[in-house]
Amino acid sequence: MTTLSAPGPDTTEKRVTLLDAPVPAAAPAISAPLAPQARLLPALEAVYRAQLARARVSRIPLLFVATFQSLGILVMMRGVVDPGDNPSAHAVVAGSSVLVVAFVALNLLAQYFGRLRATGGLDHYATLPVRPASVVLGTAAAYASFTLPGAVVTAVAGCWLFALPLAHLWVLLAVVPLAGAALSGLGAACGLLAPRQEIATLLGQLGMSAALLLGVLPAGRLPVPIQWLRDLLPSTYGVDAFARTFTARPDWAAVTGDLAVCTAVGLASLTLATWSYRRATR
Amino acid sequence: MSEAPQDGDGGQCCTVRGLVKTYRGARGTDGVRANDGIDLDVRRGEIFGLLGPNGAGKSTLVRQLTGLLRPDRGSVHLFGHDVVAHPEYAARLLAYLGQESSALDELTVALAAETTGRLRGLSRSGARAEAAEVITELGLEGIAARPLAKLSGGQRRLACFAAALVGERPLLVLDEPTTGMDPVARRAVWSAVDRRRAERGTTVLLVTHNVIEAETVLDRVAVIDEGRVIACDTPGGLKALVDGDVRLDLVWRDEAPIGVPAVAELADRAERTGRRWTVRTTPEQARELVAAVTSGPALAALDDFTLATPSLEDAYLKLGGRHQGLAR
Incomplete structure (x- = not known):
């Protein structure tokens, strides 16, 4: 049988035949250890802090816009909806409050991630040893928590305009983070999956319009197919949970049920956002 | 600049073999082969440059080295770690300064540095202390509390x-x-790089199309053109390829005096950029040309001229670089 000599210094020891598999090139010796990865929670907290600081610089005017938009809708709806303990008034106040969350968490976050992806800004995070979940959750949490003051202001103004009790306003402390998680996950996914920045902006705007139309208008008056659409919108369950607390004796089991759905949708949409981030950075 | 460790002294930092990357074309068109079989060895502790015009494939190569892009074929090892099989390892071995700052734009300089440190795995206090040190080292104290978006382009680059x-x-x-x-700011960057190399043996891979910078700071340089490494040597070694030649630059006030025989002969050979004509030739011929254009009607039409020893750009053109566009 014909034999070939393996190249290199081992010539005298190893014989390779034509039938043998090729000799793999030796991998270079490891000469520097891998630095540790950033841990999930500290990295999440670092992203959250940075995003919140960033929001303080650049997002305050937009938060005013979001709040004034919701206040304007309250005033407008006051012209067609009677004040007092009725489902329409509940829906208008709850819907307007959650709309602030939709504006910031869905619309602005879709735009932010869309821009980051289009300008190559995602490379910054992708070349740091940080888990996608830290970046996505930290950013989403910052956007969502930034909406709390606006949502509270809108809810207080709405209760005053529509003569509703302020007693259970604390529910917003659960509604804003949970609806915020669901909407910001969706917003981040829109921004990260959209092939172009303009499409990310468009998706964010459409999502916010949907939250406006389907959240603020009383559900009972919508045509059935539109009600199905309403059920698909993640913010709906936050709106419903909040609306239920305006009645004289709230059905807390139903409120908890709505919040549970909101939590599940939030987890699903943040998982989708994390997956989208991974896809956008590879 | 301090001396780089010699081969074998600190080992290889980066080994690239047969790297190929093709971008898919639009429907019905051929793809663009951005990297076409690149081999590269960067030694530990050296300042290694990738020089080439825009579109030569430098950024594509760097994106594969940093784990941002998957090659179609070939291997990339950083300090012995396989970055093609494990792109996530790259972030644990290197720090990357890209051309974009949009992820940091709205943060203050201090917070941008601190947050980046934390995302490299430092503790909060550790990141804060290291960020403060680096800010002092680069002379950024005066603008540490300002958001990057409010800074000039150069200051923002230094903050990144x-x-x-x-x-x-x-x-x-x-x-x-x-x-x-x-x-x-440039000096601050190169002193910081030099300090890290001297104290910690840090390796630097520099992408540039600025030949002056390349000549000044690099230990070795790979010249990239149309997705291939067309030469790899020290800047001096590359310039030796064109030793003996000189470059004559002529700038005319208005129209070139084609009536002068020497100028007419040059018209076909010179590379023209607006009113500037550049010609690479032997010193003897350059002397004759200078004599011809510095007398009579040619001198009246001449605004400025320079006679220079060859630069890396001349070496690049001699090597067969087909694109113009290296910055001087």
């Missing part, structure tokens, strides 16, 4: 460079780090 230095890495990949910087 600061962020790249927090959370030490044995390899720095810098994509045109000094674009838009004033000389003071």
Whole structure:
């Protein structure tokens, strides 16, 4: 049988035949250890802090816009909806409050991630040893928590305009983070999956319009197919949970049920956002 | 600049073999082969440059080295770790300064540096202390509390460079780090690089199309053209390829005096950029040309002329670089 000599210094020891598999090139010796990865929670907290600081610089005017938009809708709806303990008034106040969350968490976050992806800004995070979940959750949490003051202001103004009790306003402390998680996950996914920045902006705007139309208008008056659409919108369950607390004796089991759905949708949409981030950075 | 360790002294930092990357074309068109079989060896502790015009394939190569892009074929090892099989390893071995700052734009300089350090795995106090040190080292104290978006282009670039230095890495990949910087900022960058190399043996991979910078700071340079490495040597070694030749630049006030025989003969050979004519030739012929254009009607039409020894750009053109566009 014909034999070939393996190249290199081992010539005298190893014989390779034509039938043998090729000799793999030796991998270079490891000469520097891998630095540790950033841990999930500290990295999440670092992203959250940075995003919140960033929001303080650049997002305050937009938060005013979001709040004034919701206040304007309250005033407008006051012209067609009677004040007092009725489902329409509940829906208008709850819907307007959650709309602030939709504006910031869905619309602005879709735009932010869309821009980051289009300008190559995602490379910054992708070349740091940080888990996608830290970046996505930290950013989403910052956007969502930034909406709390606006949502509270809108809810207080709405209760005053529509003569509703302020007693259970604390529910917003659960509604804003949970609806915020669901909407910001969706917003981040829109921004990260959209092939172009303009499409990310468009998706964010459409999502916010949907939250406006389907959240603020009383559900009972919508045509059935539109009600199905309403059920698909993640913010709906936050709106419903909040609306239920305006009645004289709230059905807390139903409120908890709505919040549970909101939590599940939030987890699903943040998982989708994390997956989208991974896809956008590879 | 201090001396780089010799081969074998600190081992290989980066080994690239047969790297191929083709971008898919639009429907019905052929793809663009951005990297076409690149081999590269970067030694530990050296300042290694990738020089080439825009579109030569430098950024594609760097994106594969940093784990941002998957090659179609070939291998990339950083300090012996396989980055093609494990792209996530790259972030644990290198710090990357890209050309974009949009992820940091609205943060203050101090927070951008601190947050980047934390995302490299430093503790909060550790990141804060290291960010403060780097900010002092680069002379950024005066603007540490200002958001990057409010800074000039050069200052923003220096702030991003600061962020790249927090959370030490044995390899720095810098994509045109000094674009838009004033000389003071440039000096700060190169002293910081030099200090890290001298104290910690840090390796630097520098992407540039600035030949002056390449000649000054690089230990070795790979010249890239149309997705291939067309030469790899020290700047001096590359310039030796064109030793003996000189470059004559002529700038005319208005129209070139084609009536002068020497100028008419030059018209076909010279590379023309507006009113500037550049010709590469032997010193003897250059002397004759200078004599011809510095007398009579040619002198009246001449605005300025320079006679220079060859630069890396001349070496690049001699090597067969087909694109213009290296910055001088």
